[in-house]
Amino acid sequence: MNSSRPSAQHLAGIARRIRRRDLDMIYEAGAGHLGSELSCTDLLVALYFGELQVDPDEPSAPTRDRFVLSKGHAAGVLYVTLAEAGFIDPAELATFMQPGSRLNGHPDRKLVPGVETNTGPLGHGLPVAVGMAKAAKLRGESWRTWVLTGDGELQEGSNWEAAMAAAHFGLDNLALVIDHNRFQQGAAVADTNDLAPLADKWRAFGWHLHELDGHDFDAIFAGFDVARSTRGRPTCLIAHTNKGEGISFTRDRVAWHHRVPTAEEYAQARAELTEVPS
């Protein structure tokens, strides 16, 4: 955890590599959710390379930290991150969504080490994470549960049922990270079924609330520290992100939710992700 965390600069390098590989993979497969994946890449990098106590050599260790990618449509970037973290062979990424591949369009825990529960339909991750955190409490163990949701996803009522339960159970070993990129599939969240005031909602539901910049590693880690040090209630980290972050023409464009780049767009995106930002 904190003391052994890599530098923000080091993590930025990993994140750039993951974005690049993710772009390649989506381009090769002709499918994927590029915008959704780019928006949570930095959060996944912070979790896997600076927070989660997980071991690729023992992915089912009973006291591992649990991470749930509730927005399962971002499976692609999860696979690339798991490959970077040593859970799967990077060469396997070439099979993404091919017939018979383990790397399905949404993650399957029976096939992919490091995946804790199967997601895809939105609004499933938080209830399952509440169960995980409750299990740790019942067993008297100190491992933690982290769950990443989208923001549009919070329109699902199941999240709010789980939110009440988590606060009621006093699950201070549970942290929810919201990838608050302000867009969902077809439009802006605010134009579809607005969540505002989002922070107030979580406070009203009994959670400790902290907001952060989801593309700033120092800010992300500060948020993780807040979650760890909060006692008696779960923590919600609202990560302000940009859908499509990292490529100029996908950023904040809802059309890129699941668009696949043309050859031209791919070349431009690749060039942007190869340049080392100053």
Place this chain on the structure above:
Amino acid sequence: MSRQPTNAAPDATTTAAPQTAPEKRVLHDCRNAFAETLIELAEADPTLVAVCNDSVGSSKLEGFQQRWPERLVNVGIAEQNLVGVGAGLANGGLLPFVCAAASFLTGRALEQIKTDVAYSDANVKLCGISSGMAYGELGATHHSIEDFAWLRAIANLAVIAPADPEETRQAVRAAAAHRGPVFLRLSRMGVPDVVPEGYTFEIGRAVRLREGSDVTLIANGTLVHRALDAAELLATEGIEARVINLPTVRPLDGAEILAAARDTGAIVTAEEHQVQGGLGSAVAEVVVSHQPVPMKILGVPGVFAPTGSAAYLLDRFGMSARGIAEAATEVIRRKRAAS
């Protein structure tokens, strides 16, 4: 989502010479026929509203939204609310077409479908888009291959799976005209035209698309053209297969099924659904009670499908034209052994 499978079974229909060679056929995404018909109906009926869950694009509702932004109710990603709101709109005197990916519409909101729509007899039209395995590589979470079983068990709900654009158009009109709950199971998987000129769709009626006396092939939705191709293959082997399109899984056309059992003595069903509880089960319930004959139910064999496109998966699960023809040969063999 429409990449070609790289290792699909070899195309079984190359030996036959069907009306139009399969590789030359124009394939249609029936969502277009659905969306166009909805607009036609909405023009004539100001009470018609579309209800969706952040699914404007995937339900092809962009045209409807442009035309009547205020008549498109988008509740966001919230399917239980979606169906409940639909029931309320119907109660308030509107004609709601509730459109969402079939897997989430049925799986997530099953109790709302049962209680708010069917049990309450709300005049709601549930439109399950991209049903079956149309979402292919997006995987089992997005496949809707349990919906016949779930919905067929709910009283007072018509369950309809049209096979091509024309049948889709007519089914959407019939749903609007019908007073009561309807589930339309729509696909996005490309299908050729299958119903004949002058075809009339009626809720609850099965349609004979080809005459035959050796065996009957019964299918609906995306499997109808595969069944027709299988019949062509069988014809080259001297086997005359009757082909029945059975779009309405509930209420069922028992008379047509019994006629098939009586006249041909052997039945194969094929559906883009689990073998448990779907079209095949519905047919078997009638056959076993009144006219037992050898049957084979083709479908997804009780597993979550692996990664792959819908076409790849259908072939893999024995529902290529060749696979259906082989099943027909098998039931004919069993029929002959029994007599």
